[in-house]
Amino acid sequence: MANPYVVLVRMRMRAQTVYRGSFAVEILASLGATVSGFGELYVIFANVPALGGLDFTAAVLVFAIGHVSFSLADLVVGHLDALPTYLRAGTLDAFLLRPLPVLAQLITADISLRRFGRTVAGTAIAVTALASSDVDWTPAKGALLAVTVCSGAALFAAFFVGAAAVQFWLVEGTEFTASFVYGGNYAAQFPASVFATPVRVLFTFVVPAAFVAYLPVLTLLDLPGGGALGWCSPVAAAAVWIVALLGWRAGLRHYTGAGS
Amino acid sequence: MRLWLTLVGIGFRRWSTYRLAAFAGAFTNSVFGLIRAGVVTATVAVAGGTLGGYDTLAGVTYVWLGQALIGPVYFFAWSELAQRIRSGDVAVDLARPVDPMLAYLAADLGRAAFVFLPRGLPPLAVGALVTGLALPGDPLGYALGVLSVALAVVVSFACRWLVNLTAFWLLDLRGPMTLYLLVTNILCGLAVPVHWFPGWLAAVAAASPFPSMLQTPIDVLMGHAAGWDAVRLLAVQAAWAAALLAAGRVVFGFGTRKLVIQGG
Amino acid sequence: MNIISVSNLRRAFGAKTAVDDLSFDVPPGAAVGYIGANGAGKSTTIKMLTGILKPTSGTALTCGLEPLRQRRQLARRIGVVFGQRSQLWWDLPLRDSFRALGAIHRLGPDAVRARTSELVDRLDLGDFVDTPVRQLSLGQRIRGEVAAALLHGPELLILDEPTIGLDVLSKERLRVFLTEQRAQHGTSLLLATHDMGDVRRLTERILVVDHGRLAFDGTLTELAGQVGAERIVVLDLTEPAPDLVGVPGTRLVGVEAGGLRQRLSFAPGETTVAAILSVVASRAQVHDLTIEEPDIEAVVRRLYAS
Numbered sequence: 087m088a089n090p091y092v093v094l095v096r097m098r099m100r101a102q103t104v105y106r107g108s109f110a111v112e113i114l115a116s117l118g119a120t121v122s123g124f125g126e127l128y129v130i131f132a133n134v135p136a137l138g139g140l141d142f143t144a145a146v147l148v149f150a151i152g153h154v155s156f157s158l159a160d161l162v163v164g165h166l167d168a169l170p171t172y173l174r175a176g177t178l179d180a181f182l183l184r185p186l187p188v189l190a191q192l193i194t195a196d197i198s199l200r201r202f203g204r205t206v207a208g209t210a211i212a213v214t215a216l217a218s219s220d221v222d223w224t225p226a227k228g229a230l231l232a233v234t235v236c237s238g239a240a241l242f243a244a245f246f247v248g249a250a251a252v253q254f255w256l257v258e259g260t261e262f263t264a265s266f267v268y269g270g271n272y273a274a275q276f277p278a279s280v281f282a283t284p285v286r287v288l289f290t291f292v293v294p295a296a297f298v299a300y301l302p303v304l305t306l307l308d309l310p311g312g313g314a315l316g317w318c319s320p321v322a323a324a325a326v327w328i329v330a331l332l333g334w335r336a337g338l339r340h341y342t343g344a345g346s
Numbered sequence: 347m348r349l350w351l352t353l354v355g356i357g358f359r360r361w362s363t364y365r366l367a368a369f370a371g372a373f374t375n376s377v378f379g380l381i382r383a384g385v386v387t388a389t390v391a392v393a394g395g396t397l398g399g400y401d402t403l404a405g406v407t408y409v410w411l412g413q414a415l416i417g418p419v420y421f422f423a424w425s426e427l428a429q430r431i432r433s434g435d436v437a438v439d440l441a442r443p444v445d446p447m448l449a450y451l452a453a454d455l456g457r458a459a460f461v462f463l464p465r466g467l468p469p470l471a472v473g474a475l476v477t478g479l480a481l482p483g484d485p486l487g488y489a490l491g492v493l494s495v496a497l498a499v500v501v502s503f504a505c506r507w508l509v510n511l512t513a514f515w516l517l518d519l520r521g522p523m524t525l526y527l528l529v530t531n532i533l534c535g536l537a538v539p540v541h542w543f544p545g546w547l548a549a550v551a552a553a554s555p556f557p558s559m560l561q562t563p564i565d566v567l568m569g570h571a572a573g574w575d576a577v578r579l580l581a582v583q584a585a586w587a588a589a590l591l592a593a594g595r596v597v598f599g600f601g602t603r604k605l606v607i608q609g610g
Numbered sequence: 611m612n613i614i615s616v617s618n619l620r621r622a623f624g625a626k627t628a629v630d631d632l633s634f635d636v637p638p639g640a641a642v643g644y645i646g647a648n649g650a651g652k653s654t655t656i657k658m659l660t661g662i663l664k665p666t667s668g669t670a671l672t673c674g675l676e677p678l679r680q681r682r683q684l685a686r687r688i689g690v691v692f693g694q695r696s697q698l699w700w701d702l703p704l705r706d707s708f709r710a711l712g713a714i715h716r717l718g719p720d721a722v723r724a725r726t727s728e729l730v731d732r733l734d735l736g737d738f739v740d741t742p743v744r745q746l747s748l749g750q751r752i753r754g755e756v757a758a759a760l761l762h763g764p765e766l767l768i769l770d771e772p773t774i775g776l777d778v779l780s781k782e783r784l785r786v787f788l789t790e791q792r793a794q795h796g797t798s799l800l801l802a803t804h805d806m807g808d809v810r811r812l813t814e815r816i817l818v819v820d821h822g823r824l825a826f827d828g829t830l831t832e833l834a835g836q837v838g839a840e841r842i843v844v845l846d847l848t849e850p851a852p853d854l855v856g857v858p859g860t861r862l863v864g865v866e867a868g869g870l871r872q873r874l875s876f877a878p879g880e881t882t883v884a885a886i887l888s889v890v891a892s893r894a895q896v897h898d899l900t901i902e903e904p905d906i907e908a909v910v911r912r913l914y915a916s
Contacts, residue, residue: 093713097699097706115524122528126537130385132544134392137385176695182662183697184714185685261370269377276381280388282476285380342678343664 090186094194112200116157120207123149123275138277143219144307145277150212152274152299155238157204163243165196166250167260167267173253178341189247189334221306230316234302237319238274241298241326245270248330254337266293274298279311294322349444350452357456368461371417372468379413379469382537383477398541403480404568405539410473411564412536417465418458419498419559421530423523424506426450428513431601440602447594451503458499482569490576491567497583498563501555504590505530511594514601535561555586611674613638613766613798614659619668621654621822628654630822632668638765641792641799643813643830645806647907651822652802653692656770659800660690673765686715689759693771696743697755703740704754708761715762722761729757733787749780756784760791766798767791773805785811804906810878820910831879837912840875842902843883847872851894857886 127149131142140148172178172192181191221227249263256262270293278286278296289295297319303309305316386405390397400408427450430436439446473479482488509526513519531537533547533556540551540561551557562579565571571579614636621629629651636642646652657663658670661677661684670677675684691697698707705726712722730739733753738746746754752772759767767788773781789812791797801812809816809830816833818826826833834840842863845854850869855862857874859881864873874886883901890896 088713088719090710090713090716093710097702097710100702112520115520118524118528122531122537125532129538129543129547130389133397133542134389136392138388176692179657179662179692179695180697182681183660183685183690184711185682186714187682261367262373265370265374265377269374269381272378273381276385277388281381281384282387284476285384288380342662 091190091194094191095197098195098197099199113203116201116203117207120153120204120211123153124211138279139309139311140277140303143215144303144309146211147215147219147306148277148299148303149275150208150215151234151238151303152271152295153208154205154212155235155298156242156271156274157201157208158235158239159242159246160201161198161205162239163193163246164198164201166192166246167253167264168196169250169253170257170260173257173341182342188338189331192250219307222308227306230302230306233317234299234319237323238298241294241319241323242267242271244323244326244330245293248326248333251330251333251337254340269293270295274300276300294326297322350448353444353449353452354456354459357453358460368417368464369468371461372465375413375416375465375469376472379410379473380476382409382413383473387477398539399570400539400541403478404570406473406477407480407568408539408564410469410477410479411567412560413469413473414466415495415498415560415563416536417461418495419502419563420454420458420506421502421527421534421536423527425510425519425523427507427510428519431510431513431605436602436605445595447507447591447598450507451500451591454503455496455499458496480568482567482572484569484572487566487569487572487576490580491563494563494566494576494580494583497580497587498559500587501558501583501590504587504594505555505559507594508590508597511597511601514604530556530559533557534559535564555590558583558586611638612636612671613640613673614642614800615669615671615674616655616659617669619655619658619670620666621651621658621663622666628822629658629665632819632822632824634817634824634827636798636800638798639796640815641813642801643809643816644800644802644819645804645809645816645906645909646802646819647804647910650819652819653770654822655819656690656768656800656802660684660688660768686762687764688766688768689762689764690768691752691755691759691770691772693752693769693774696751698743698751698758700744701742703742704735704746705739707743707754707758711758711761717762725761725763726757729760732790733757734783749776752776752780753784753787756787760797763795764797766800768800768802770802771804772801773803773808781805781807788812806903806906806909810903818910818913820913825910825913829879831877833909833913834877834879837909840877840904841883842873842875843886844900844902845872845874845890845894845896846870846898846900848895848897854890854893857889860886 124146127137127142127145130137131145135141137145169192172195177195178188181188184191245267249260249267252263253260270289273281273289273293274295278289278300281289286296290297297315301312302316302319304312305314306312383406386400386409387402390400390402390405395401397405427436430439436446439449442449470479505526509522510519512522516522533540533551533554535551535557540548540557543551558579562571562583566576566579612635614634616635617633619629619632620627632651632655644652644655654663658665659672659677661681664678672684673687675687677684698704699710708726708729709722712719712725717725730736733756735750735753735757738750738754743751743754756769756772773784776784785808788799792799799812801808803809814829816826816828816830817824818833826836840861843860847870850867851872852869853862853865854860854872854874860874860876862872863875865871866873876886883899887896887899
């Protein structure tokens with residue numbers, strides 16, 4: 087007996103490759119964000135030797151890990167910002183009529199394979215940065231890297247879910263929530279030490295971007311300020327997921343209560 | 347001339363219905379501004395207090411002005427013309443008594459004028475509160491600055507127009523548009539001031555219209571380039587605007603001829 | 611246990627009340643027509659019965675379950691078709707929708723195959739089961755939706771305006787299929803429609819809803835008796851004939867062109883067009899005929915007038 091989610095995602099992937107021509111273009115296009123992000127760091131470091139206490143390799147590592155984490159989340163749940171489209175088409179009602187949780191159906195309703203280019207490019211950069219930095223590799227460090235990327239992806243995914251939940255109330259709310267989702271992504275790519283205190287608080291406790299890449303990299307490179315904090319990304323991810331799921335449940339209740 | 351002004355007015359009014367979206371966009375700009383301000387401050391600090399002619403305060407002012415100008419100068423995908431070409435509606439534009447390119451330009455200027463306040467002021471306000479801004483008190487500087495912004499909008503429009511014209515020959519606009527946005531975002535000085543570019547990149551940027559879209563108006567507004575320097579930069583902007591618009595007119599001619607011959 | 615149990619059901623949208631103090635029960639195996647004009651509250655009721663909408667007050671129980679709280683459990687036991695919204699996967703072939711639904715309802719691959727071929731055969735989907743759903747005509751898509759709704763063998767099938775916009779042939783095919791399914795599997799049926807033909811062919815009991823309130827609950831014959839929800843057969847004769855009075859079960863309601871065209875009204879259940887024709891044929895030669903169904907708005911109006 088087939089797992090319904092596997093079936094749904096496989097169906098979705100087949101539907102995507104039907105449009106093969108523009109597929110290649112979109113994969114290339116998705117590299118744009120990687121190039122511009124990396125380019126930014128490159129130009130900065132052409133002028134100065136360190137940023138926020140990190141050298142070029144370390145800064146690139148922060149960028150790459152943040153980039154890969156976000157791209158993974160975008161791959162799986164990036165389509166959630168199209169919730170208004172699903173609402174308008176009555177797709178949500180179709181989801182309610184099926185014996186599966188609505189959020190799970192929404193997540194498996196699409197998969198943005200074309201964003202995969204970003205994941206590959208980011209990984210390539212990360213691997214290069216790791217190779218050229220002097221990390222004191224231990225099994226623990228390896229585990230840290232794996233945990234970091236997974237938690238980072240989970241954290242960003244939670245933001246996509248939370249942003250989608252807002253759409254139940256603010257129909258044109260995509261722009262507002264985008265500022266948190268994409269703002270969080272952008273912030274995660276830089277060392278949090280460059281931020282002024284209020285901004286640092288914002289990106290540690292409200293949008294825990296600092297936990298995605300900066301703190302783990304400090305721990306990875308045995309730099310001061312890291313230590314146990316670098317291992318806290320799963321905690322941050324869990325916290326955001328709790329908020330996101332509560333928001334989602336409230337949003338769905340609002341939808342079935344207020345009617346369409 | 348009156349017709350032209352009417353079109354600008356229509357462009358202005360059309361965008362007033364997107365007030366909420368404009369403010370939401372300003373919110374995003376502010377968030378990004380906070381991040382960039384932090385990066386710029388740290389960079390300048392490591393460089394010893396000044397870099398490329400910017401000290402810390404100038405650096406953050408640069409960031410906030412940049413964020414404020416994103417909306418008016420429009421650093422996003424614009425595909426209106428391409429869609430009309432693909433659907434054939436462009437024939438309607440050709441039949442009208444106004445030159446299509448100038449008509450769209452007028453609408454774009456109207457749009458820029460409208461979003462200037464809701465999209466431009468909030469980031470500047472946030473900047474003033476959080477990091478401080480260093481704007482000159484010289485009225486001539488502001489006058490030249492506004493003129494420079496207007497020219498920047500024209501240059502941006504002309505570039506977007508040219509990219510859209512590829513729709514006459516290519517099936518999918520997304521490739522050229524994405525490439526255009528990528529190059530623009532880097533070379534116009536949005537992420538990092540053009541003055542900070544390493545030699546080879548600075549040369550590439552200088553040979554392109556992109557700095558005229560953002561770096562120039564910021565420099566003029568900040569008073570970084572004053573007096574005759576500012577006038578020189580404005581002349582460069584005007585030259586690019588004229589050249590790109592002319593190219594746009596020519597390529598548009600080629601495109602419409604192809605359309606008419608092939609029967610759209 | 612009733613398969614549908616509605617008690618003082620009420621739903622308001624701000625100032626507007628879409629469903630007002632609705633109460634009725636449907637025993638298992640029944641086929642009920644739920645008729646009313648546009649905006650009468652049919653779709654709202656169905657949404658509350660299926661877990662899409664929360665009632666403002668009152669209760670609705672479907673298959674003995676609370677639709678909102680026990681949504682997923684209920685979804686396994688009912689099938690729903692919305693005529694104006696699709697639940698199929700738009701850009702993939704119909705067959706893939708069946709496969710997906712089979713996996714969602716946790717049917718084994720053999721069960722899915724068997725059920726799919728049965729439905730394809732009975733609803734005549736063979737020609738287009740491998741065509742992407744977005745390329746199907748309305749009639750084809752609706753048949754696909756009905757098949758999809760029945761794939762998991764639900765106890766109750768709810769249809770919301772399934773025949774709207776369908777051509778006569780598609781309507782007929784659908785009606786025949788539904789009658790068959792009920793006979794074979796004992797599926798209960800709730801059919802919301804404003805097409806009296808659907809109601810006549812498929813249901814034994816009618817609920818008339820108007821402005822959110824239940825205006826009538828009974829059989830079609832009773833309704834016809836109460837408000838004269840009669841059908842009219844318009845006979846075009848080859849040559850003028852004397853007035854066709856006294857045809858059993860009919861009333862002469864109109865004569866035109868000096869007897870060339872005559873209109874006979876009759877209550878459904880009292881007689882059939884075939885029976886009328888055989889009587890008329892012995893008295894005149896029929897060239898052509900048309901049948902006029904009672905208009906639902908007229909029925910409702912007359913319901914209130916009576």
